[in-house]
Amino acid sequence: MAMAAILAMLVTCVAMISLPMILGAVFESGDGNGVKDNPSLSANSGGSLGITKSDSANQKVWRAGEGASPGSGTSTGSFTPATGSGGGRAGAAAGGLSEGFYGSSCPQVETIIEQQLRVILQADIGQAAGILRIMFHDCFVQGCDASLLLVRPTTEQTATPNNASIRASSLRALDTIKAAIEAVCPGVVSCADTIVLSTKIAVKLSGGPIIPMRTGRRDGLSAASNQTVVNNIPPPTLNITALKQNFQNQGLDSRDLVALSGGHTIGRAHCRFVDPQITPTISTDLNTAFALNLSRICLPANNSIKARQTTHLDFITQNLFDNSYFQNVLSKVAIFHTDAALTNASDTLQLVQLYAQNQPLFFQQFSQSMIKMSQLNILTGQQGEIRKKCTTPNQYLNA
Numbered sequence: 001m002a003m004a005a006i007l008a009m010l011v012t013c014v015a016m017i018s019l020p021m022i023l024g025a026v027f028e029s030g031d032g033n034g035v036k037d038n039p040s041l042s043a044n045s046g047g048s049l050g051i052t053k054s055d056s057a058n059q060k061v062w063r064a065g066e067g068a069s070p071g072s073g074t075s076t077g078s079f080t081p082a083t084g085s086g087g088g089r090a091g092a093a094a095g096g097l098s099e100g101f102y103g104s105s106c107p108q109v110e111t112i113i114e115q116q117l118r119v120i121l122q123a124d125i126g127q128a129a130g131i132l133r134i135m136f137h138d139c140f141v142q143g144c145d146a147s148l149l150l151v152r153p154t155t156e157q158t159a160t161p162n163n164a165s166i167r168a169s170s171l172r173a174l175d176t177i178k179a180a181i182e183a184v185c186p187g188v189v190s191c192a193d194t195i196v197l198s199t200k201i202a203v204k205l206s207g208g209p210i211i212p213m214r215t216g217r218r219d220g221l222s223a224a225s226n227q228t229v230v231n232n233i234p235p236p237t238l239n240i241t242a243l244k245q246n247f248q249n250q251g252l253d254s255r256d257l258v259a260l261s262g263g264h265t266i267g268r269a270h271c272r273f274v275d276p277q278i279t280p281t282i283s284t285d286l287n288t289a290f291a292l293n294l295s296r297i298c299l300p301a302n303n304s305i306k307a308r309q310t311t312h313l314d315f316i317t318q319n320l321f322d323n324s325y326f327q328n329v330l331s332k333v334a335i336f337h338t339d340a341a342l343t344n345a346s347d348t349l350q351l352v353q354l355y356a357q358n359q360p361l362f363f364q365q366f367s368q369s370m371i372k373m374s375q376l377n378i379l380t381g382q383q384g385e386i387r388k389k390c391t392t393p394n395q396y397l398n399a
């Protein structure tokens with residue numbers, strides 16, 4: 001208990017130091033086209049693109065948050081990172097994947113992706129966030145089968161949680177990456193693996209962990225319905241019980257929920273998702289001064305310009321993949337109710353406090369949880385197909 005109290009005090013101190021920076025931050029005047037600040041991207045041959053701390057600078061929400069049945073309850077055990085690929089659907093599906101899957105058929109695949117991504121991220125570092133979110137929205141809806149990339153005969157891209165929110169430019173970036181892979185290894189690498197490997201490399205180039213993703217996924221043949229997307233993608237208004245239940249439905253536990261929420265260390269939010277936190281009244285989730293700044297950017301709601309406006313998710317280091325998200329949550333300067341809700345259960349609160357203090361631990365758990373997420377309901381072996389173009393099932397290519 002004494003150690004927990006000291007940790008909590010330390011977290012508060014760190015958060016207090018950075019708070020004025022956040023409150024005084026110049027907010028992005030988004031155009032719906034992504035994070036626009038331009039960090040110094042030193043060509044760094046090994047790891048990240050050299051993004052450092054110095055670069056700081058749908059309609060209505062798709063489902064009310066109270067409908068789900070109670071979650072799994074709270075665990076108060078010790079919080080060492082979970083090991084293995086986990087239980088439930090995630091664990092069961094891991095079978096058909098391996099680390100060297102393209103070792104003989106396309107050994108250059110990760111090199112090709114990294115070459116492409118370095119160019120893409122140099123032009124717009126926000127693409128890393130766009131691609132990470134695409135992986136999340138693909139894997140949570142009928143598994144990691146690249147169904148989100150399909151535009152015909154039907155598409156998930158216009159489903160309520162995705163419409164005008166999943167970055168069109170990031171979808172195009174994945175098409176570009178896939179075309180570069182096809183030029184060297186035709187008909188070999190799936191779009192599902194292209195999403196997962198691109199996410200792995202985008203996280204690495206943004207300063208995050210190097211995640212040992214397995215490959216061998218195959219592509220789905222059809223997109224999910226709007227209702228299936230709505231049923232599976234959590235809206236940002238969920239309370240902690242419903243949020244835990246949403247993740248549990250995917251075979252993901254509280255550790256996964258907290259670590260994966262750390263993905264909000266990069267990227268943007270449209271004002272329509274921010275508005276419920278600041279109008280008609282300011283949510284108790286938010287620091288008041290921070291909320292007033294958000295109000296200046298996002299209000300009045302229902303204004304056509306404001307509808308396209310975006311804010312950063314992490315106002316300290318918006319393009320750096322680090323653990324500042326957890327400091328933001330504790331300082332009440334994280335954007336969504338679902339971010340703040342992580343402090344409303346003892347198990348998730350303890351994890352937020354740990355990761356706010358300990359970036360290596362966050363990186364370790366984020367890697368393990370991303371691997372679990374990357375194995376949700378995958379197609380392997382002879383299932384599905386290897387799409388030539390990610391937008392189109394092969395049978396429709398010449399139709």
Ligand code: HEM
Pocket residue numbers: 126128129130132133136164165166167234235236237243260261263264266267268269270271273313336338
């Ligand atoms: C825990 C439940 C989650 C909720 C309720 C949630 C909700 C949201 C919302 C509403 C946005 C703003 C989108 C926009 O305005 O265009 C967003 C952005 C984002 N989310 Fe989440 N998210 C969750 C989990 C995750 C997970 C698991 C990841 C990945 C590991 C993730 C990664 C991102 C990223 C990177 C962005 C920024 C996207 C961009 O800049 O284009 N989120 N999220």
